[in-house]
Every structure is written in structure tokens, then in C-alpha cells.
Amino acid sequence: MPKKRKSGGRSKGSKGRDEYVACSMCGKRVPRGKAKRRTRYKTLVDYQIGRELRRQKVYVPRIPEIVYYCVNCAVHRGVVHIRSKDERKHY
Numbered sequence: 001m002p003k004k005r006k007s008g009g010r011s012k013g014s015k016g017r018d019e020y021v022a023c024s025m026c027g028k029r030v031p032r033g034k035a036k037r038r039t040r041y042k043t044l045v046d047y048q049i050g051r052e053l054r055r056q057k058v059y060v061p062r063i064p065e066i067v068y069y070c071v072n073c074a075v076h077r078g079v080v081h082i083r084s085k086d087e088r089k090h091y
């Protein structure tokens, strides 16, 4: 059967098994190589106050938060898009 994607939609290569991570939206267990990983930054201060502090050249720390999405949730949130056959690599 022809493959839709060369990688099977995953990034694990010839590694074999992948450990699982939980989707941060629906909680589904997804292999790490298949999940869509995004880093988003959070601040501890309120947006309005943070903007005012930054204007006065005060360093406002940002805390990175790593978020994993399963493919369903990534498509739903617009993290990735469904692409046509020509747009995606197909072998």
C-alpha cells in the first residue's frame, strides 16, 4: 500500500518505540514523535502591568511552558493544517 507520508506523520526515524506524552487539550496519550510540541511563554504579572513595566525598561521574566498536542487537537487549534497531496511530501 502506498504511504501517505514518508515518515508516517512521525519524527522518530528508525528508533522503534516512542515514549508517550499526554495531549494538553484532550489528555490523549500520543507518541512523542507524533505529538506537536509548542513552547509558549507565560508571565507571572498581569498583561497591563507587564506592558507598563516593559515600557520602563524593567525586565519581566517569562516562564516557558511546553505544550503537546495530538494531531486532532493540533488541526483543531490551527497549529498544523491539512495539506493537499502536492503540498505535503509523499513518497
Ligand SMILES: [Zn+2]
Pocket: 023, 024, 025, 026, 027, 028, 069, 070, 071, 072, 073, 074
Ligand atoms: Zn488532543
